[in-house]
Amino acid sequence: MTLAPYACDPARSRGRRYPEPAAPTRNPFQRDRDRVIHSTAFRRLVYKTQVFLNHEGDLFRTRLTHSLEVAQLGRSIARALGLHEDLVEAIALAHDLGHTPFGHAGQDALNACLHEDNGPAAQEPRGPDEPHGGFEHNLQSLRVVDELEARYPAFDGLNLCFETREGILKHCSRANAAWLETREPDGVGARFLRGASPSLEAQLANVADEIAYNAHDIDDGVRSGLLTLEQLEAVALFDEHRRAALSDHPTLRGRRLLYETIRRMLSAQVYDVIDATRQALREAGVQTLQDVRAHPPLLRFSAGMREASAALKRFLLNHLYRHPQVMETTGRARQVVADLYRVYCADPALLPPGSRREGLSLRRQVADYIAGMTDRFAIREHERLTGQRLFG
Numbered sequence: 001m002t003l004a005p006y007a008c009d010p011a012r013s014r015g016r017r018y019p020e021p022a023a024p025t026r027n028p029f030q031r032d033r034d035r036v037i038h039s040t041a042f043r044r045l046v047y048k049t050q051v052f053l054n055h056e057g058d059l060f061r062t063r064l065t066h067s068l069e070v071a072q073l074g075r076s077i078a079r080a081l082g083l084h085e086d087l088v089e090a091i092a093l094a095h096d097l098g099h100t101p102f103g104h105a106g107q108d109a110l111n112a113c114l115h116e117d118n119g120p121a122a123q124e125p126r127g128p129d130e131p132h133g134g135f136e137h138n139l140q141s142l143r144v145v146d147e148l149e150a151r152y153p154a155f156d157g158l159n160l161c162f163e164t165r166e167g168i169l170k171h172c173s174r175a176n177a178a179w180l181e182t183r184e185p186d187g188v189g190a191r192f193l194r195g196a197s198p199s200l201e202a203q204l205a206n207v208a209d210e211i212a213y214n215a216h217d218i219d220d221g222v223r224s225g226l227l228t229l230e231q232l233e234a235v236a237l238f239d240e241h242r243r244a245a246l247s248d249h250p251t252l253r254g255r256r257l258l259y260e261t262i263r264r265m266l267s268a269q270v271y272d273v274i275d276a277t278r279q280a281l282r283e284a285g286v287q288t289l290q291d292v293r294a295h296p297p298l299l300r301f302s303a304g305m306r307e308a309s310a311a312l313k314r315f316l317l318n319h320l321y322r323h324p325q326v327m328e329t330t331g332r333a334r335q336v337v338a339d340l341y342r343v344y345c346a347d348p349a350l351l352p353p354g355s356r357r358e359g360l361s362l363r364r365q366v367a368d369y370i371a372g373m374t375d376r377f378a379i380r381e382h383e384r385l386t387g388q389r390l391f392g
Contacts, residue, residue, distance in 0.1 A: 004082030006281070006292050008199050014162035017146075017184070018155045032164040033090035039151070039158060041097040041144045042067075047374035048096075049103040049333075050213070050220070060220050063096045063103075066212060070095065073270065074208035080274045081299075083201050090160070091167030091205040098140025100371045101378040102333035109337035110367055111135040129359030132175035139176055140371055142169045142188065148368060150354075162188065167202030196293050200277075203299035211269045214312050215262050221320045222258055229258065235315045237308040241265050269305060276302040332390045333375075336382045340370055343385050350385065 003009055010027040023031050036042055045064035061069075071092035078088040100106030111134045126132075129147075131139055142165060146157040160168075165188050172180070172192045180189025191198060218238065221227035232238045241264035245252055252260060280298045284291070292298065301309060320326065344350055344366040355369040373381070379391050 001085065002082060003084060006200060006286050006289055007083045008087050008163050008201050008289060010084065010087075010161075016159045016161055018159050020159065027086065028161050029084055029086040029090055029164065032158075032160045033086055033093060035158045035160065036090055036094045036097070036145070039097070039145075039149050041149060041372065042093065044372065044374050045096060045099075047376055048099055048101060049106075049375050050217075060223065061216055063099055066216065067093050067096055069212040069216060070205065070208045073211055073266070074205050077204055077208065077270055077273055078201065081200070081204075081277060083204060087163055087167070087199075087201045088204050088208075090164045091202060092208060094145060094160075094164065094168050095141060095170070095205060095209060096137075097144040097168075098137045098142070098371060100135075100137065100140075100337065101373045101375045102330065102337065105330035105333040106337045106370075106378075107135060107137050109334035110341065110370060113338055113341040114363060114367055124361040124363065127359045127361050127364065129357070130361060130364040132173070132179050134173075135367060135371070136171065136173060136176065137371075138169055138171045140368075143368070144372075148372070163199060163201065166191075166198050167205050170198075170202065170206050191293070197295060197297050198293070199289060200292055200299050203297050207273055207299055207301070210309065211266065211273075214309060214316065215266050215269075217316055217320060218312075219258065219262055221316070226320055226323045226325060231319060232315075235312050237265060237268075237312050241268065269301070269309070272302050272305040273299070276300050276305070336378055336390060337370060339386055339388075340373075340378065340382055341366055344369065 008029075010029050013028050016028075022028075026034070042064070045067060046062055048063040050061035050063060050066050071089045074088040074092045075085045077083075078085045100110055102109075114134050131143075144157075145160050145165065145168065148156070149158050150156060152159065169188050172189060174192060177189035177192035180187060181193060190196070197203070218227065218232065222229065222232075229242075233242065238261060242257065242261045245257060245260040245264060249260065277299045280300060284295050284298060286292055286295060286298065300306070345363060348362055348366075351365065351369060355365060357365055357368070360368070370378070383389050
């Protein structure tokens with residue numbers, strides 16, 4: 001693997017929080033990727049929602065299939081830019097480990113519970129080992145790999161490299177960044193306080209995530225019947241490639257036309273990111289990883305593709321994510337999460353013994369436990385504990 005001078009080099013990694021001997025056949029970033037794949041949290045992603053709930057169909061994206069798609073796109077772009085493919089893949093596979101059941105609906109409900117709780121659990125002081133407040137799924141992903149996975153005899157978490165952990169934490173509130181800084185000076189929270197940028201590998205995983213979910217939510221939206229090809233003709237990015245596909249294959253119809261259009265969209269965005277990033281790196285005169293960290297994000301779309309991608313996002317927001325059928329389902333999902341939170345806080349004995357942790361308030365322990373649930377487990381637990389059946 002030939003690395004660009006501004007790429008992350010595993011031989012110069014900032015290392016792990018707990019020193020370990022080097023592996024004889026794998027570089028540190030390969031090792032991180034393998035640890036993520038073998039983690040319990042990664043396996044749970046197969047039953048966690050992307051847009052449609054897990055029980056709604058076998059062919060819709062889950063967090064697991066989405067993460068694999070992000071990793072594939074990320075590796076392709078990394079290879080072209082001379083970035084470290086194993087690091088991009090490790091970040092991509094781990095980036096959603098902290099997502100709650102029911103996707104963003106579950107995250108919003110859990111965040112609201114932690115902010116608005118007025119019950120007995122809210123009176124407990126915040127422990128030294130828990131974040132400032134609320135629920136951030138990026139921070140939760142970091143908590144999973146740093147604290148919540150219990151697989152090794154000498155430490156909690158997966159003990160990943162700094163560079164992988166930095167990429168997992170793509171967003172963080174200033175309050176939680178300050179909390180991280182007290183626990184790990186000059187660690188993964190420092191850049192949010194200093195206004196610095198992460199590595200290009202971390203930036204790439206973020207962009208690959210956007211490319212993947214935009215394109216594949218179109219596929220799931222059409223498969224569900226909530227979107228039509230006729231509606232999508234209003235989206236310039238989609239329609240451009242639909243017309244090109246029909247020009248080359250005039251008889252294409254239905255799903256084959258959809259697949260060919262999405263394939264061309266993905267390719268166009270990948271090549272656009274490669275070209276725009278190369279240009280940005282040249283214009284910025286970036287030569288080293290330190291240059292990357294000192295400069296605003298450089299891994300990017302061109303201005304035209306950025307606007308086209310934003311228009312696609314707006315379309316999906318208005319026609320898919322806010323579709324009445326999706327909103328009705330996510331409303332019930334929020335109720336499941338909120339009810340579970342109240343039940344566990346009112347009776348902590350209902351929590352399994354393995355979920356209790358020293359240094360955490362009850363409300364944070366409850367949040368960690370719920371965040372780790374799959375969609376179907378949360379639905380079953382809600383029915384068992386409340387007697388309500390909100391999903392068929």
